Amino acid sequence: MDEKVLHAIGKVELHCHLDGSLSLEMIRQLAALIGQPLPASDAELRQLVSAPPDSEDLMDYLKPFDFIRPLLQTKQALEMAAYDVIAQAAAENVRYIEVRFAPDQSTDQGLSVAEATTAVIAGLHRGMSQFDIIARALVCGMRQLPVGTTAKMFEQTAPLLTRGLVGADFAGNEAAFPPTAIKPAILRAQQLGVPLTLHAGECHEPQNIEQTLRLGIRRIGHATALYDQPALIHQFVNAGATAELCLTSNLQTKAARSLAEFPYPALHAAGAKITINTDNRTVSNTTLTREYWLFGQNFGVTLADLLAFNHTAVDAAFCTEAQKAVLHARLEKDYQRYL
Numbered sequence: 001m002d003e004k005v006l007h008a009i010g011k012v013e014l015h016c017h018l019d020g021s022l023s024l025e026m027i028r029q030l031a032a033l034i035g036q037p038l039p040a041s042d043a044e045l046r047q048l049v050s051a052p053p054d055s056e057d058l059m060d061y062l063k064p065f066d067f068i069r070p071l072l073q074t075k076q077a078l079e080m081a082a083y084d085v086i087a088q089a090a091a092e093n094v095r096y097i098e099v100r101f102a103p104d105q106s107t108d109q110g111l112s113v114a115e116a117t118t119a120v121i122a123g124l125h126r127g128m129s130q131f132d133i134i135a136r137a138l139v140c141g142m143r144q145l146p147v148g149t150t151a152k153m154f155e156q157t158a159p160l161l162t163r164g165l166v167g168a169d170f171a172g173n174e175a176a177f178p179p180t181a182i183k184p185a186i187l188r189a190q191q192l193g194v195p196l197t198l199h200a201g202e203c204h205e206p207q208n209i210e211q212t213l214r215l216g217i218r219r220i221g222h223a224t225a226l227y228d229q230p231a232l233i234h235q236f237v238n239a240g241a242t243a244e245l246c247l248t249s250n251l252q253t254k255a256a257r258s259l260a261e262f263p264y265p266a267l268h269a270a271g272a273k274i275t276i277n278t279d280n281r282t283v284s285n286t287t288l289t290r291e292y293w294l295f296g297q298n299f300g301v302t303l304a305d306l307l308a309f310n311h312t313a314v315d316a317a318f319c320t321e322a323q324k325a326v327l328h329a330r331l332e333k334d335y336q337r338y339l
């Protein structure tokens with residue numbers, strides 16, 4: 001597939017972390033606001049905020065987030081960060097994006113989780129007013145936090161569900177905190193009517209995907225451990241679940257130790273609902289255009305496949321039905337001239 005065409009076509013992204021997707025320019029602006037010194041060269045800065053090259057697992061991959069966290073502790077910083085991610089997505093013709101972030105990680109200097117979330121939504125709105133994109137927010141519970149803290153975060157952010165927040169996720173250390181460990185917080189979110197997606201199957205534990213399905217969750221971040229689980233794939237398909245695939249990230253976290261451990265071919269063959277995502281533009285040093293190209297190179301994915309995956313992403317999105325209708329029509333128009 002032609003890279004220019006991959007850049008030009010409309011895209012829908014369901015799985016993108018705010019803190020893992022800041023441009024280097026934005027990192028410099030945010031660091032300047034708090035007087036944090038940074039390396040002068042972009043090459044060195046990029047190294048600081050990229051997945052370590054020798055990363056052996058998810059926890060290694062997550063190390064750059066410790067560096068980014070102090071930069072995202074004010075309303076101003078969160079607003080600027082959200083705008084920055086939307087600008088990057090719009091520049092590669094993403095038409096709809098759900099941006100996720102963990103409000104509890106922006107409370108170090110006294111912001112409330114509601115204030116943090118409101119600031120992110122404000123940045124998304126500023127981006128939407130300037131670019132041809134629809135952007136919505138997802139709040140992430142961090143698995144390693146006490147479930148009570150996360151449940152409270154859902155309670156305090158749920159009132160924003162009509163104002164740009166559309167759902168929630170759980171991120172962080174999946175190996176130590178499987179779905180059963182965070183179940184009370186998941187149930188609280190469900191009681192509050194918060195639509196859920198969940199990181200699962202990123203640490204070679206297919207049972208986490210099964211537990212996620214059993215909890216009634218129908219969007220799964222990564223789902224990598226399905227690659228050699230035909231029975232579970234069958235269950236996944238029958239449940240009508242959607243996989244938020246993130247290829248580059250999976251190779252970096254060693255969720256997939258090689259392409260052979262990436263679940264796309266098995267999921268596609270089984271007729272599973274598939275979407276392509278970046279996970280973290282900066283930490284994974286990628287773009288959605290690049291991810292599409294990699295699927296073409298490695299798995300023979302065609303433009304017609306990409307159109308289908310984008311329709312799937314719209315179907316699984318947490319926006320309104322009216323917005324979905326507009327997005328479906330927009331995608332058809334976008335791809336028409338290339339198919």
Ligand SMILES: O=c1[nH]cnc2c1ncn2[C@H]1C[C@H](O)[C@@H](CO)O1
Nearest residue numbers: 017019065100101102140171172199
């Ligand atoms: O791929 C991931 N798996 C689990 N957690 C992740 C991944 N990428 C980012 N995170 C974490 C680190 C961030 O601070 C948090 C919220 O975006 O989500």
Ligand SMILES: [Zn+2]
Nearest residue numbers: 017199221279
């Ligand atoms: Zn993720």
